[in-house]
Amino acid sequence: MVADVGDALATYTDDYEIRRELPSRGPNGVYEVIVDGQTAVCKVARENNAHIGQRVFVAQYVGEQTTVPTPALLAAEDDYALFEWINGTPYRSNEVRDLRERRLRNAGAMLARLHTEADFASHGYLCAQDGQLDLDAKGTWSEMLETLVSRWCDDLAGTQFEEAGQSVRKFVRTHQDALNNADGPDLIHGDYQPANVLFDGERVVGVLDWEFSLVGSGEFDLCRAEREFFDWYDAPEEDDELRDALQEGYESVRPLPSGFTARREVYRGILKLDPMRFFNTWKDEVKEPAATADSMVAFVRSSLANARDALNE
Template identity: 30%
Template sequence: MDDQIEKILAQYSTASSVIRELHDVPPYRVYEVELDTRRAVVKVDDHPRGHAADEGRVHEYVATETTASVPEVITVGSDHYITAWRDEIARSATQISPDWAHAAGIWMATLHDDTAGVFDVFGQPRNDGTSLSLAAHDTWTDAVIKRINHHRQYLAAKGYADVADAVGRFFRDNLRVFDDVGEPVLCHGDVHPEHLSRTSENGCIAIDFEHALVAPAEYDYWRTVMPYFEESDTVDETVTRAFRDGYGSVRPLPDGFEERRPLYRLINWVAFLESLYLQQNVDLDKREEIGNWMRKRVSETLSEVRETVD
């Protein structure tokens, strides 16, 4: 992989070097590098599920078209992108506190507010070679079904096609469950302390747009609150309140977003099942146990949401 990184760097600098590997979590590798005399970060695909070029275009869009703080993008390639080094990210805290949550809520709401009215449709942001494009869907439900199908392609080989099929079937049978979600905005998709660092009392800077979608604002909200607040043994309700207060200080969440929480739980569990096997952060002997627990949670949530739509 070092040879691949050196070849990438050679495209942009005659005097470059790899300082260290920062992350090796499929489907990417991330390196701290030096381009001439400038410190930078390279994120490169290391698996067929990687899409660093798409992520790079999203990051570039946020950097140039919004006031939500992110590192400057130096370049976007076919299988990689490079950003400027920021010390605040290297010093990122790992604990979720009310102060961090409040600032994170402000950052997320700023991204949503700055992109409200920009997109007419929902879907996956893509790199078109020079700028940001969108795999567009007229409704959020259609975009959700497409996303579930994307996860199914990977999960089928791991024995979880039935989970994706059940969730996809529910949304195909209930196309109007998201009728009142509000307008599409650009969503980060994975806000937590490793991806969003404090820069001041209320300021933050974000990285890693791997899970970015043009989606309802509440999608981003629940992608943060569910896994990192509600499922955590170390986080209490003051954190969720601080996050919501921070968000609300910039813009309101749509009416009914709390009632739609189980629907987002379905979407999230399917995505997290893929991450469980793809990212390999859990020991092999534990993955099946956790995967079956997730399958059970999906089944329970499907029973819950069917009662509300029948």
Template identity: 35%
Template sequence: MQDDVHDTLATYTDQYEIVRELHRVRPHVTYEVRFRGERAVCKLATHPEAELGREAAAMRYVAEATSVPVPELLAVGDDHVVARWLDAVPDESPARDEARIRALGRGLATLHAETSEIGWTGLVRPASAVDDPTEPPIETEPCWSDTLLALLDDRRRFLDGVGYGELAREVVDWVRANRELFDGAGDAVLCHGNYFGEHVALGSDAERVHVTAVIDFEHAIAAPAEWDYLRTVLPVFGPGADHDVPERVFREAYESVRPLPTGFDRRREALVLCLTLCYLRSLHLQRGDRDPAHAVARRSRRLAASVRERLAALRDQKHRRTDA
């Protein structure tokens, strides 16, 4: 991989230096580098599932179309991104308190409010296919259920290779049979997909805590805001949370900027089902090359059991409504 990072940077300049490896979690590795005399971060693909061209397109659009602070891109390719270093970005997930939780809520809602003109759902196109960075780099899908099904079917293809393909098919089939539940979720916005932890830098002034930088748009997608809301609150407020702030605080802060779509609470469990399936795929992709196989298998069984339980509960709810 050292050869890869040298080859990548040498494509642009002979004025570079590899300082240190920062983070290695499949499908990426990141390095601190010196690039044309500047401190920078180089992110490289290490697996075919990486989509750095799409991440770069999302970052460019956010930089051009919103007030959300993101790193300046210095070099972009389908398998690499070089961005100017931001001192504000934390090395690890910071401790959370109520003020920081509220800042996260307002920050996520601001990203959504300032990208609400997108007008359609879809996956992000790679930067190489985008001519105008001020235009939404989004592949057009007829409706949210189409985008969601495309996303879940991609997860199903990956899970086929690790023994959970049939479970993924059950979820995809259920979503396809219940399209109308998802398609009433309101306008599409740019969803970050990982708006928590070390991906969001926070600072403070005399008034309050605020967002100073947002990085890692690798899971960006155009979708109803509730998708991104849940992708944030599930890890931030789920088991193992490092704080005792209730989700209510985050939601209040979010809705002080932008209300969640009508009917969100009715759709919540169905969306959590879809997200849990996505997390099952991420577990195998991200943990598969660094954790013992038995540990990955144990976590996989727990996640798969959660998917089955949620799917059974949703089916039961629908049967009860039908019988009534």
């Protein structure tokens, strides 16, 4: 069901104010609101398959089962959810370098805490079932990855990126044993990016937006976070020396298993398929769209070649 933010708030209280719409990558509208005199965040379904319930149950699970700070749930129905507002500062590249490095280390450590503290029996997609969080199990990590890549390849069919997607899918299918040496199953945030990690000074005080959560290998989530901070088309960081800070912070809590270097190259290739899926929606934000498209295809090719070399060592 698609919801109107005003109608949603009216089911909770008569005392509300809609302040502004907030940026969102997911299938939900996100708004800063005032309810009963307090600032809050309201998420409403933009699409019939927005799965508000799943997002609510993931956030509740994290709040109850881990020490990761996440907004408390105030109210929820099938088509909206209302969360407390967390005061904090998102990651910004205009802060002094030393503070950025400490923030990246702490962000990495917080992500590792999530992966260490959440407990699931199998890899798979999360869903809401009978009023609680449930798991659509997909088996091994390589099977889960193949499912994920296949879905993304479906989106790339008929585009200039179709061949790149198929090359990644083939690589995953033919390197299952190596991929299954990864850690997990872990709760993956799935969108651990600068706007979703809030800081007070250098300390992480809030982790937001669980729309893309699933159960898989934590090291994949770490690589996805690296992409968001360093390799996304509008990533805030260009200082490659800071890349190590994110991983070092992660490993201060949870060491990465043997073979990660090779698997990381596979993940980098997989994750490059994601922005390809939405290329037409953001290509006008870059100076040379055609060159950008070519560079993404080359990136996938290079990542798979690097992975193949590393796995054969």
